[in-house]
Each structure stands twice: as C-alpha cells, then as structure tokens.
Amino acid sequence: MEQLLIILVPALPLLSALVNHLASGQLGQRVAKLSIALAVLTFVIAAVLLAQAMAGNDSNQVALGSTWGILLADPLSTLMGLLIAGISLIVRIYSVRYMIEERGYGRFFMLLDLMTATLLIMVAAGDLLTLIIAWHLVGVLLYFLLGFDSRSKTAYRYAFWTLITYRIGDIALVLAAALLFHAFGTWTLTDIFAQITENPGAHRYFGFALEELVGILLAIAAFARSAQFFLHTWLPYSMDGPTPVSALMHAGIVNAGGFLINRFATVFIHTDSVMHLLFAVGLITAIIGSVLMLTQNDIKKALGYSTMGQMGFMIMECGVGAFSLAIYHLIAHGLFKGTLFLGAGTVINEARKSDGVPKDKLYTFVVEHRIAKRQQPWLLMAGITLVVPIIILFFAHWLVAQDFFQKQGAIVLLFFGWVTGAQLLFTTYRMGAQNIWRLVGVIILSFAIIVLGYALISHAFDLFLYPDPQFSSQIHSAAGIDVFWFDVLVVLTTAVIVGGWLLKYYSEQNRLPGQDKIGQLWTSFYALVSREFYMIDIYARLTRMLLKAAARLNILLRWR
Amino acid sequence: MSEVLLLLVGLFLPLFPLSMVFNEVFQRIRVASLRVVLLLIWPQIGVVIAHTAGVEIPSWLIFWALATAALYGFRALALREVGLWTSFIATSAWTILWLTVDSRADLAQLAVYALALSAPLALLALLSGELEKRFGAAYTGLYGGLALSLPRLSGVLVVVILAIVATPLFPGFVVMMAAIIESSSQSFIAAVTVAMIWLLWSWAGARLLQGIIVGPAQEEATADISVNSTWVYAAVLILLVVSGIYSIGSL
Numbered sequence: 001m002e003q004l005l006i007i008l009v010p011a012l013p014l015l016s017a018l019v020n021h022l023a024s025g026q027l028g029q030r031v032a033k034l035s036i037a038l039a040v041l042t043f044v045i046a047a048v049l050l051a052q053a054m055a056g057n058d059s060n061q062v063a064l065g066s067t068w069g070i071l072l073a074d075p076l077s078t079l080m081g082l083l084i085a086g087i088s089l090i091v092r093i094y095s096v097r098y099m100i101e102e103r104g105y106g107r108f109f110m111l112l113d114l115m116t117a118t119l120l121i122m123v124a125a126g127d128l129l130t131l132i133i134a135w136h137l138v139g140v141l142l143y144f145l146l147g148f149d150s151r152s153k154t155a156y157r158y159a160f161w162t163l164i165t166y167r168i169g170d171i172a173l174v175l176a177a178a179l180l181f182h183a184f185g186t187w188t189l190t191d192i193f194a195q196i197t198e199n200p201g202a203h204r205y206f207g208f209a210l211e212e213l214v215g216i217l218l219a220i221a222a223f224a225r226s227a228q229f230f231l232h233t234w235l236p237y238s239m240d241g242p243t244p245v246s247a248l249m250h251a252g253i254v255n256a257g258g259f260l261i262n263r264f265a266t267v268f269i270h271t272d273s274v275m276h277l278l279f280a281v282g283l284i285t286a287i288i289g290s291v292l293m294l295t296q297n298d299i300k301k302a303l304g305y306s307t308m309g310q311m312g313f314m315i316m317e318c319g320v321g322a323f324s325l326a327i328y329h330l331i332a333h334g335l336f337k338g339t340l341f342l343g344a345g346t347v348i349n350e351a352r353k354s355d356g357v358p359k360d361k362l363y364t365f366v367v368e369h370r371i372a373k374r375q376q377p378w379l380l381m382a383g384i385t386l387v388v389p390i391i392i393l394f395f396a397h398w399l400v401a402q403d404f405f406q407k408q409g410a411i412v413l414l415f416f417g418w419v420t421g422a423q424l425l426f427t428t429y430r431m432g433a434q435n436i437w438r439l440v441g442v443i444i445l446s447f448a449i450i451v452l453g454y455a456l457i458s459h460a461f462d463l464f465l466y467p468d469p470q471f472s473s474q475i476h477s478a479a480g481i482d483v484f485w486f487d488v489l490v491v492l493t494t495a496v497i498v499g500g501w502l503l504k505y506y507s508e509q510n511r512l513p514g515q516d517k518i519g520q521l522w523t524s525f526y527a528l529v530s531r532e533f534y535m536i537d538i539y540a541r542l543t544r545m546l547l548k549a550a551a552r553l554n555i556l557l558r559w560r
Numbered sequence: 561m562s563e564v565l566l567l568l569v570g571l572f573l574p575l576f577p578l579s580m581v582f583n584e585v586f587q588r589i590r591v592a593s594l595r596v597v598l599l600l601i602w603p604q605i606g607v608v609i610a611h612t613a614g615v616e617i618p619s620w621l622i623f624w625a626l627a628t629a630a631l632y633g634f635r636a637l638a639l640r641e642v643g644l645w646t647s648f649i650a651t652s653a654w655t656i657l658w659l660t661v662d663s664r665a666d667l668a669q670l671a672v673y674a675l676a677l678s679a680p681l682a683l684l685a686l687l688s689g690e691l692e693k694r695f696g697a698a699y700t701g702l703y704g705g706l707a708l709s710l711p712r713l714s715g716v717l718v719v720v721i722l723a724i725v726a727t728p729l730f731p732g733f734v735v736m737m738a739a740i741i742e743s744s745s746q747s748f749i750a751a752v753t754v755a756m757i758w759l760l761w762s763w764a765g766a767r768l769l770q771g772i773i774v775g776p777a778q779e780e781a782t783a784d785i786s787v788n789s790t791w792v793y794a795a796v797l798i799l800l801v802v803s804g805i806y807s808i809g810s811l
Contacts, residue, residue, distance in 0.1 A: 065809050067809055068808055137727070140722065151705070151708065151777070153774055156770050174737070175752065178744040178751060546637065
C-alpha cells in the first residue's frame with residue numbers, strides 16, 4: 001500500500017499534466033479545477049507518507065526500472081515532498097484567477113503540473129540517474145514557465161540566464177554521478193552510501209579522494225541551483241515571469257541546493273575542505289544578497305536579493321554542519337517568501353494609492369534616518385546589547401543539547417544569533433520612543449521566543465532527519481577546523497564587531513576625526529552596490545565577446 | 561591501411577577539417593527530404609567503418625574529436641540560419657561518438673547512438689523546410705513571434721530542439737551520459753569537455769528558439785502546419801522519448 005502511495009505522489013500531477021494537454025480544448029478553464037483537485041490529493045498522500053515517517057516507520061522505496069526509477073520514502077524525501085505539494089497547491093489556487101486573462105491558461109497549468117511532478121521525483125529520487133533527470137528537467141521547465149509570455153523578449157532573456165546557470169549545475173551533478181558510478185558500479189544511492197560508509201577514502205581520482213572531488217562537484221550543483229555568489233545573477237532578474245512562478249521558484253525550487261547537500265550527507269562527512277567551502281560561499285552570498293536587497297527600489301527585485309541572502313545563509317548552515325537546520329530554514333523561507341510574492345501585487349497596488357506608512361517615530365528613524373536627540377546612557381545600552389542576547393542564546397541551546405559548546409557549528413550559529421540580536425538592540429538605542437525600556441523589553445521577549453522556537457524546532461528536525469547521533473556528530477566534525485584557529489577566529493571577529501559598535505556609540509555623541517572621508521567612502525560603496533558590483537555588466541560583456549568570437553570563427557572558416 | 565580507414569571514419573564522424581566536407585555537402589542540398597536522408601545515413605557509414613575495421617583509436621584522436629565537437633558547438637552560438645545550425649550541431653554531436661567507438665562496442669548499439677543523435681536533427685531539417693516554404697528562409701530574428709502565429713509548428717520546434725540538445729528522456733541524453741561515463745574513466749578533462757559541449761548545445765538551442773518563437777505575433781496571417789503533420793511529428797517524438805526511457809536502463 002505504501003509503495004502505491006509513493007508512486008502516486010508524482011504520478012498524480014503527471015496525470016493532471018497529461019489530461020490538461022490532451023483535453024484543454026474541451027475542458028477550457030476547468031483545467032484549473034482538475035489540476036487543483038489532483039494537487040489536493042497529492043498533498044494528502046504526501047502528508048500521509050510524512051506522518052508514517054514521523055511515526056517511525058522504516059524508509060521504503062519503489063523501483064520502477066532495473067537500474068533507475070527508484071523512488072524513496074525516507075524522512076528527507078517525505079518532508080520535502082509535503083513542502084513541494086503544499087506550495088504548488090497554493091500556487092495553483094492563486095493562479096486560477098491571476099492567470100485567467102492570459103493566453104495559454106491550460107498550458108500554464110500543464111507546465112505547473114509537470115514542474116510539481118518533476119520536483120517531487122527529484123526529492124524522492126533513490127538513484128543517481130533519476131536524480132539527474134529530474135534535476136535537469138526542473139531547469140528546462142522553469143525556462144518555459146519564466147518565459148510563459150512568448151511575446152516578452154525580456155522574459156525569455158532572463159529565463160535564458162536561469163537556464164544556462166542551471167545547466168552549469170547540471171553538468172557538475174552529472175560529473176559527480178559519473179565518478180560515483182565508476183567507483184561503485186551502481187547508480188543506487190543507498191548502495192553507494194553503504195559502500196562509502198564501509199570503506200571511506202578507498203577511491204582516488206586524479207590525485208583527489210573521491211569524496212572530496214564529488215563533494216566539490218555537488219557543491220557547485222547546489223551553488224548554481226541556490227543562486228550562490230558568482231552564480232546568482234539570474235535570480236533577481238527572473239521576475240518578468242508570472243508572479244505564481246516567482247512564488248514557486250523562490251519557495252520550492254531555488255532551495256534545492258540545501259536538499260542536495262542533505263541527500264549526499266554521507267559524502268560530505270568524508271570530505272576535508274568542502275564544508276569550509278560551503279561556509280565561505282554561503283557567508284559571502286548571505287552578506288552580498290542582503291546588502292543588495294537593501295538598495296533595491298523594486299519590491300520584487302528586493303525579494304529576489306532577499307532570497308539570495310537567505311539561500312546564502314542556508315548553504316552556510318550546511319557549511320557549519322547544521323544540515324537539518326538548513327532544511328528547517330528552507331521550509332520556513334519557502335513559506336514566508338511564497339506568501340510575500342503572492343502578496344506583492346496587492347501591496348504594489350495599495351502603495352500606488354497610498355504608501356500606508358504612518359509618519360511616526362519609526363518612520364522618521366528608518367526612512368529618514370533621524371536619530372533620537374535624547375538617548376539612554378550608552379554604557380548601559382552597550383552592556384545590554386552585548387550580554388542579553390548571549391544569555392538567551394546559551395540558555396536555548398543548553399535546553400536542547402547540553403554539549404552544544406563542543407560543536408563549532410553551533411558556536412558559529414550562536415555567534416550569528418548574537419550579532420543579530422545585539423544589532424537589533426543597538427539600533428533601538430538610537431531610535432526615539434516614548435518608553436524605550438518597554439520597547440527594549442518587547443524586543444528581548446520576541447528575540448527569546450524566536451531563539452527558543454528556532455532551537456527547539458531545529459533540534460526536532462535533527463532528531464527526525466538524522467536520528468543516529470554518531471552520524472550527526474560526524475557531520476559536525478567534518479565541518480570543524482583546528483580548535484586553536486577556531487578560537488582565534490571567534491575572538492578576532494568578536495573584537496572587530498564589538499569594537500565597531502563601541503565606536504559607533506561613541507561617535508554619535510563625540511565627533512570623530514576623518515568622518516567626512518568615511519562618508520565619501522560610504523557613497524562610493526553605495527555606487528558599487530547600486531550597480532550590483534558590476535556582475536551583470538561583466539557577464540553581459542563576456543557573453544558578447546564569446547558570440548563575437550564565434551561569429552569571427554565562422555567567417556574565418558567560411559561557414560563550413 | 562589503418563590510417564586510410566581512420567581518415568574515412570574522420571570524414572563520416574566528421575573531424576575538423578574533414579568536417580568541412582559534410583557541411584559543404586549539406587549546405588549544397590536544398591531539398592529537406594534529401595537533407596533528412598543525409599543526416600540519417602552519414603554517421604551510420606562512419607560507425608560501420610569504425611566498427612568493422614576494428615582499428616585501435618589513439619587517445620590523441622579522441623581529444624581531436626572533442627576539440628571538433630567543441631569548435632562546432634561554439635560556432636553554432638553565432639548562427640542564425642537554421643540549416644547551418646543543423647549541420648554544425650550534427651557535426652558537433654557525431655564527433656562525440658568517437659568516445660563510444662572502440663573494438664569492444666556493439667555495432668547495433670553504436671548505430672542506435674548515431675540514430676539517437678541524427679533523428680531529431682532530421683526532424684529539424686523538415687521543420688526548416690516548412691519555415692522556408694512560408695517565409696522564404698529559415699532564419700532566427702527575421703520574423704519571430706511564431707509561438708502566437710504558428711503555434712503547432714512552434715510547439716513541435718520546441719520539442720525537437722529539446723531532443724537535439726539531449727534533454728533527459730530523449731535518446732541523445734543517453735548518448736551524452738554514456739560519453740561522459742566513458743571519458744571520466746580515462747580523463748577528467750575529457751569528461752568536463754563533453755559536459756561543456758553539452759552546455760554549448762543548450763545555449764545554442766535556446767538562442768535558436770528565442771529567435772524564432774519569441775516576440776509579438778506576425779501581422780500577416782501564415783498557415784500553420786496541418787493537424788495531421790503535427791500528429792506525425794508528435795508520434796516520432798513520442799517514439800524517441802519511449803526509446804530514450806528504454807535505453808536509460810542500459811547505462
């Protein structure tokens with residue numbers, strides 16, 4: 001019975017796509033009803049499978065072919081399956097009215113159904129071939145969904161950027177799969193993982209340990225799919241597609257990088273430096289994505305860069321060994337970003353009539369950057385800023401795992417939590433409020449709830465996805481670095497951040513020498529950010545150069 | 561003797577500069593049906609000679625084949641004429657077969673691989689003929705917007721291009737996977753090169769599609785391909801998908 005349910009999850013949207021394609025002429029706008037009915041059924045079945053996995057049932061699988069077509073029902077695939085089924089159901093309900101006046105209404109639903117089926121196959125794939133096929137097809141289908149309006153050359157231009165970036169990721173995945181197949185003689189993931197666990201480091205290719213080389217290739221595949229720095233330019237520009245597609249893309253497609261890393265956790269725990277690469281690239285992406293988001297005046301583009309920042313954070317979490325936290329992050333992000341995209345149209349429409357922002361003290365502080373004249377004693381505020389978040393964070397982590405301080409990844413995430421909480425309190429100090437202590441109290445309470453919730457839920461995810469404590473600890477070990485250098489890095493970074501805060505507190509009350517120069521530097525940096533670090537220009541120029549070179553070669557060789 | 565045979569194989573699984581012969585012949589033929597025959601037969605001759613001669617293929621020749629495939633894949637990026645695009649991508653695709661041609665390989669499998677790469681190109685040659693009939697030339701960026709004015713032809717064209725660029729489930733995907741698996745056992749650089757050639761095809765395919773189907777609808781009404789023709793194209797494409805799904809199991 002469970003095997004039938006595993007097959008039905010991707011089969012139902014496939015069936016819907018087929019019927020939509022063959023009978024869209026007869027069904028007319030009723031194609032949407034059919035699509036939604038089958039999507040509801042898919043969601044229910046996905047929920048049943050997840051419930052079974054949560055009840056502690058053993059992982060199950062179905063093999064549709066001899067060497068490929070294996071579909072898994074394990075904790076990771078059932079969790080991701082429910083997320084995809086849920087988000088695609090919401091997107092389809094939203095599209096019923098949103099797309100009603102568009103040409104190719106039936107085609108749109110057919111493409112959505114195909115995309116849903118492909119994503120569901122991708123997360124359930126139990127062999128490399130099925131994974132590659134689904135991974136590749138997601139890019140192709142996204143190209144046609146983003147370019148749904150065939151009249152728009154701009155939509156196709158940016159859909160093409162997406163396609164070509166995804167193809168770079170596909171290639172990395174294909175190469176990783178070829179190496180794994182060579183080493184182990186099978187496409188089946190469970191067999192490959194069993195052999196790696198039994199005898200890690202047994203194979204070497206071109207001077208590298210197999211796990212290291214495969215890990216790097218998988219990381220590249222994840223970077224392309226999850227818009228990491230250097231492979232991110234497609235994401236904020238792919239907004240010319242229909243809004244429901246943007247919602248699906250940001251909520252259920254772009255986060256596939258986190259899924260891929262989790263799926264290949266067995267490979268990553270046997271690597272030396274790949275986890276550090278994940279951390280570095282994720283951190284850079286998180287910072288750059290967030291900075292670029294803050295400078296956008298287009299709400300959808302800002303959301304695009306916000307996704308880039310969040311994806312950076314997700315990859316960074318993988319880099320510190322918090323694999324299950326990355327899954328929680330991608331689910332939480334998928335839900336809130338999907339909501340934001342689906343609500344963006346209404347917000348824009350309302351904003352055209354009135355911006356709706358009350359001209360209160362929050363407005364003058366955030367928008368007009370007016371700092372309150374009367375401020376609290378800075379030493380007291382600095383003390384609260386530094387100490388309170390750290391107490392909350394330590395308490396929350398201690399509650400779920402007493403030995404958390406032995407995991408470097410947990411310390412790094414604690415550090416980020418501390419910086420975020422402290423920055424919030426730091427900002428409050430400069431804001432005018434009738435009762436500043438009430439505001440600070442509310443912030444601390446909210447922070448405590450968020451941190452506790454985050455710690456408890458991520459701990460629950462850890463127990464569900466990685467119930468074997470030894471495996472979980474191996475993930476953290478693979479992410480670790482030498483204790484001495486780790487401590488040096490933590491102390492140094494803390495000193496820089498705390499020093500910066502103290503300097504800022506001090507400078508707001510006492511003018512520092514050379515502040516004009518800092519202002520100029522800040523303006524130059526803003527100019528650089530407003531041009532998105534010239535990445536788009538560089539890629540466009542490179543593309544033009546390549547096309548010109550190809551044309552010259554053709555002339556040189558007389559078109560033969 | 562073996563050198564002469566290798567030269568012959570190099571002509572039919574075209575290695576640069578011998579590849580210029582095939583491209584010259586293909587471009588001289590203006591009739592779509594003859595182009596189809598040429599596309600289907602040319603690589604089969606190469607495969608048969610390579611297999612029956614049983615010549616050991618030196619490794620430098622494999623790299624030469626890959627260089628040829630990369631050269632034609634790259635040059636296809638700048639092409640706007642559909643016929644030229646077809647012949648360049650055919651050249652690029654057939655040279656990939658050098659990776660799978662060795663004395664151990666089964667002739668039937670090699671012939672199927674060659675057919676897997678040629679069949680969608682043959683369909684494109686027919687579609688190119690349809691475009692020439694309607695507009696006088698099969699050229700990207702010249703008319704555009706065919707998705708709205710000729711939806712059936714555009715739909716078929718999209719799927720045919722997907723088949724040519726070795727999208728999964730089409731047999732071309734199996735050939736590319738087989739080539740990457742084969743090359744990765746010998747040289748990682750060779751495997752990466754095959755993968756990059758695959759990327760070039762995707763890029764060239766997307767440029768071709770965008771130049772033909774995207775844009776506002778044509779003002780002048782043009783007849784679309786008939787429903788019956790569409791079904792014939794669809795049947796061939798479904799056959800390709802079924803054979804692709806079947807042959808994935810052989811990897």
